[in-house]
Amino acid sequence: MKKLKTPKQFAVVVTLVLSVLFVVISLLLNFFFNEEVNLINLLIVAIAFFVISYFILLAFLERLITSKIRLLYRVIHTNEPNKKEREFSMSKDVLGEAEREVMKWGQKKSKEIERLKEQEQFRREFLGNLAHELKTPIFSIQGYILTLLEGGLEDEKINLTFLERANKGVDRITKVVEDLDLITEIESGRLVLNQKITNIVSLSKDVLDSFEIKAKKRKVSLKLTTEFEQQNVFCDKDKIEQVLINLINNSINYGSENGLTEVRLFDAEDHVLIEVSDDGLGIASEHLQRLFERFYRVDKSRARHEGGTGLGLSIAKHIIEAHKQSINVRSEVGKGSVFYFYLKKA
Ligand SMILES: Nc1ncnc2c1ncn2[C@@H]1O[C@H](COP(=O)(O)OP(=O)(O)OP(=O)(O)O)[C@@H](O)[C@H]1O
Ligand SMILES: [Mg+2]
Secondary structure, eight states: OTTOOSHHHHHHHHHHHHHHHHHHHHHHHHHHTTOOOOHHHHHHHHHHHHHHHHHHHHHHHHHHHHHHHHHHHHHHTTTOTTOOOOOOOTTSOHHHHHHHHHHHHHHHHHHHHHHHHHHHHHHHHHHHHHHHHHHHHHHHHHHHHHHHHTTGGGOTTTHHHHHHHHHHHHHHHHHHHHHHHHHHHHHTTOOOOOEEEEEHHHHHHHHHHHTHHHHHHTTOEEEEEESOSSOEEEEEHHHHHHHHHHHHHHHHHHSOTTOEEEEEEEEETTEEEEEEEESSSOOOHHHHTTTTSTTOOSSHHHHHHTTOOSOHHHHHHHHHHHTTOOEEEEEETTTEEEEEEEEEBO
């Protein structure tokens, strides 16, 4: 039975068996009733029986299979409304094909369910993180405002300080919202890169210079090492500036005091390799994989103390990926970290 794959083969075998039975029964009946057997006639009748029953059986099979399988295909292809109704050839393995297609459909569906479950989990985590991120500054603002309302406003010693602190909380909320806005813009595909020829040497120098005051406060030295005098790359200048800001900011925040933050530019054939390094804390290998996820922080208390929300690297990753490149990190605990990415030369 395993070899019978097509409805036609099935019809041939069944009608053949029936025809043989027909001949045997005829012979037996003739034998019991002692009648002369005309073998030629019997053979002609048997062949006619075979041919007619073959076509009748095939027609029934075709109607049955077509109507059932068509329904099945209609169900599994509900998302393809304009798909033409299929024709089924009775000389092909239509049932086997349907079985394979249903299996494929089942596997696709279970992958989809898996993906939806992951998304749901991600969404829940995301909302939890977001609520947490906003709660901290909101409570602190509320605390300062309440104290001011309850008489603090008249107290010259605290009124200005408390207002400044409340303002810091507002700044923090603004930063989270702006960062999230940017991430959403990139993820929903609304971000259009404005790619232009950009001098990466001067861009790196400008961004480094803008950190002079912050670096001085933490006694961190800033250094630019470059293999080029000038080098143009093709990129969205503002967005790459944002990436450099995020990386340099991290390297100062998580680097060691009296340490060194270095931006290095290397020639990598038709690309420029851009590295931002520090000689600070370093990152243990178990964190490296998740580092670029939204809200991920290695040392939560320290990062929060530095004003971090855990969105900086996630934004950097999105921007670099929008440039069809990737961003990576190598790091050793206690020695420091190097974040690096490539940009195409112009
Ligand atoms: N150079 C670095 N050295 C050590 N740890 C780092 C470094 N850069 C990032 N990290 C770790 O990775 C985490 C994620 O960094 P990310 O820049 O995404 O967020 P953040 O700095 O906490 O907040 P922000 O959104 O303000 O940048 C940080 O909290 C920190 O724990
Ligand atoms: Mg950061």
